[in-house]
Amino acid sequence: GQNIDQPTEMTATEGAIVQINCTYQTSGFNGLFWYQQHAGEAPTFLSYNVLDGLEEKGRFSSFLSRSKGYSYLLLKELQMKDSASYLCAKGGGSYIPTFGRGTSLIVHP
Amino acid sequence: GAGVSQSPSNKVTEKGKDVELRCDPISGHTALYWYRQSLGQGLEFLIYFQGNSAPDKSGLPSDRFSAERTGGSVSTLTIQRTQQEDSAVYLCASSFDSPGELFFGEGSRLTVL
Numbered sequence: 703g704q705n706i707d708q709p710t711e712m713t714a715t716e717g718a719i720v721q722i723n724c725t726y727q728t729s730g731f732n733g734l735f736w737y738q739q740h741a742g743e744a745p746t747f748l749s750y751n752v753l754d755g756l757e758e759k760g761r762f763s764s765f766l767s768r769s770k771g772y773s774y775l776l777l778k779e780l781q782m783k784d785s786a787s788y789l790c791a792k793g794g795g796s797y798i799p800t801f802g803r804g805t806s807l808i809v810h811p
Numbered sequence: 812g813a814g815v816s817q818s819p820s821n822k823v824t825e826k827g828k829d830v831e832l833r834c835d836p837i838s839g840h841t842a843l844y845w846y847r848q849s850l851g852q853g854l855e856f857l858i859y860f861q862g863n864s865a866p867d868k869s870g871l872p873s874d875r876f877s878a879e880r881t882g883g884s885v886s887t888l889t890i891q892r893t894q895q896e897d898s899a900v901y902l903c904a905s906s907f908d909s910p911g912e913l914f915f916g917e918g919s920r921l922t923v924l
Contacts, residue, residue: 706853733910744815744902744915745854789854796859796867797910798844803853 706802708790713808719778722805724790728771733793736764736775739804740786748775748788777807785809813837815916817903823922824893832888832919836905843886844906844913845878847899854902860886861909893923 705727714720726734733752737745751757751766751773763776775788787806791799816835824830836843845857856870860880868878875893880886890897900920904913 735913737913744917745913746915747912750910750912791854793910796861798856798859798867799913800856801846801854803851 706790706792706800708788708802708805710803711806711808713810714780716780716782716809716811718780719776720780720807722775722777722788722790722807724773724775724802726771726773726790726792726802728768730794731768731771731792732795732797734764734766734773735789735791735793735799736773737789737791737801738786739789745789750793780809782809782811815903815905815914817901817916817919819919820917821920821922823924825924826895827892829889829891830893830921832890832901832903832921834886834888834903834905834916836884836886836903837907837914838884840905840907840914841883842906842909842911843880844904845886845888846902846904848902848918849899857888857901890921893921895923897921898923 708724736748739745749764756765761778766773787804789804791801818833843860846854858878859867862883875891878888900918902918904915
């Protein structure tokens with residue numbers, strides 16, 4: 703399998719910074735996606751990393767280390783609306799994303 | 812509309828019945844994906860279309876599941892002789908190319924009694 707592992711649940715305080723980690727099997731790697739999914743809604747795209755390093759996009763940043771099979775999503779200046787599930791997905795054959803189970807992030811005041 | 816459209820949004824059926832789920836992707840998107848999501852589970856890949864052909868259907872759980880895509884646009888996922896374990900939200904996504912950002916529909920929630 704793709705063995706995509708991420709924590710099941712995390713909690714953080716409004717205004718803080720949180721890092722959501724994701725590890726995956728390095729074989730057949732074709733990019734790493736992050737998606738956000740609010741309860742009862744469709745997933746929405748956050749980022750796609752192909753090369754090593756950090757990519758910043760507003761309050762959200764995504765990091766990739768291909769040799770280590772490791773990625774993280776960094777959320778800064780947390781807001782209540784950031785409470786959602788964050789899905790890590792590895793691009794495999796034909797670049798088809800294979801998703802992990804997701805990390806449920808709870809932001810509290 | 813501008814997004815991916817799926818119908819029906821909710822479907823309740825009896826065990827043993829056949830169901831059809833429809834996906835209308837964003838115009839011009841050549842790649843189309845079907846996933847399903849069970850409660851508390853991640854997205855499980857079912858099938859991928861590039862145009863009208865399905866180069867990867869490795870995720871279809873059994874021969875009760877089939878899908879087609881016509882005119883490089885609308886796709887239909889058919890589940891024959893539904894079972895209770897088929898209950899899930901079936902999500903369709905499309906992208907302009909592959910790799911690329913996947914745009915998801917709102918999903919079709921299937922409940923098999």
